[in-house]
Amino acid sequence: MLGKLLKKEWALCMHPAAWIMLGLSTLILIPNYPYGVSFFYVMLGIFFISMGARENHDVMFTMTLPIGKREVVTARILFAVELELISLLLSACMILLHGKLLNAPNGAGMDANLALLGEGFILYGVFHLLFFPAHFRDVSRIGLPFVAASIAVFVLITLDVVLSYALPFWRDVLDTPDPSNGKTKLVFLLVGAAFYAFSTLLSLHLSQKRFLKLDIR
């Protein structure tokens, strides 16, 4: 049933702007740019999807289908996960391309390297924790949960820029062109992925709990 719901998300809820946001992983090809911002655009795409879903009475429609209430939440969060994993895959391609075409360090935060993907996982994880549980408390409210999540994400992106100058481990180990310090960056990537998995599961649990209490009108 979840597969069918995901198909429904792609067919009926995917917002045209979200395709463009996915394409903005190409920002990684710009020299001296805070690449974390490219992940934020995907979050903006998820915001547009949630807005479109609200305007099209998606939750009401979905609830009339033969599914359980809990699955409405699972499908939406898994849809976001799919979009984010696609964005990370595209980012990985852009990182490789960046290495081939530019191969220059980034003066505005993390270099285009393996650790950047770990940073992407962390940013998406924080977004899940702040956006979905607040949104599923009342599906008609999207703006405030998104603003709260966006502030946290931008604080982290700014922190990345600061750390890339101020913290030796960040500056000399993580924020370096590939393939140097490959093992440490891989560990950072895995830690980011683990945080992402944990925060997504926690977000799912909290969102479902709140949505089950929600009256849909």
Place this chain on the structure above:
Amino acid sequence: MNTILDVTDLVKVYPGFTLDHVSFSLEEGKITGFIGRNGAGKTTTLHSLLSLLTPDGGEIRFWGMDIREHEQEIKQRIGFVSAGMSFYTKQKLRKITAITRSFYDNWDGAKYQSCLKVFSLDENKTPEMLSNGMKIKYMLALALSHNADLLILDEPTSGLDPVSREELTEIFLQLSEEGKTILFSTHITSDLDKTADNILYIAGGKLRAACSLKEFIASYLLAEYTKDDADAASPLLIGVRRSKEGFTALVRTEDAGKLSLPTRTANLEEIMVHLEKEA
């Protein structure tokens, strides 16, 4: 006669409104009209049936199964149509149908095509291109194509012109003949005069009547009188209203003989209007 739906002591509490221990049941193959003024609790009740709302108390059983435990199984056999809803306004009906059909075990493609023809629906149109009546027909087409045994219709004739309303009521009668059970909420009582077998009447969150339409109509008479008539101030008069010629009020059929006022059979609207006035 099989019981399709059993609602027992349904309670939903909002600030300023309580759906107060509502209990009723639906019989297979019957059309049940659910009447009450706006805000009486009709939509709250219907939405509770579909788990859109979380009731604060009570039990809802479809075909003997508790909705909380058998939601998916039950929803396979239910079609929900609401006049107020418009889904995915810019998507083609073809696409919405393709997604919807994938959720139902008993989807009947031939029946869907037949519904499109009967309802004159063009699959290449989007919901925003459809009139309210056509939107309802499209939702009905979806419900009928998955062979729903029970149709829950929330104000389906609201906002429709008289011809479209007449068309829909004919469709409901035909569906009832085919054995479908219909629960039909409305405040346009004239639609029910033509179609309903049973009546649920709700006011202020409380179910005031749950019986056959004939029984409901037969339980009241309408008295038309002037202030000079004897018994004009009788406490047996229910929901006294001014009219052009004087006053009208309901009288319980068993009390009619106790009054010297002229009475006649009341229709559903007159009964509802006077009962609301009394409330």
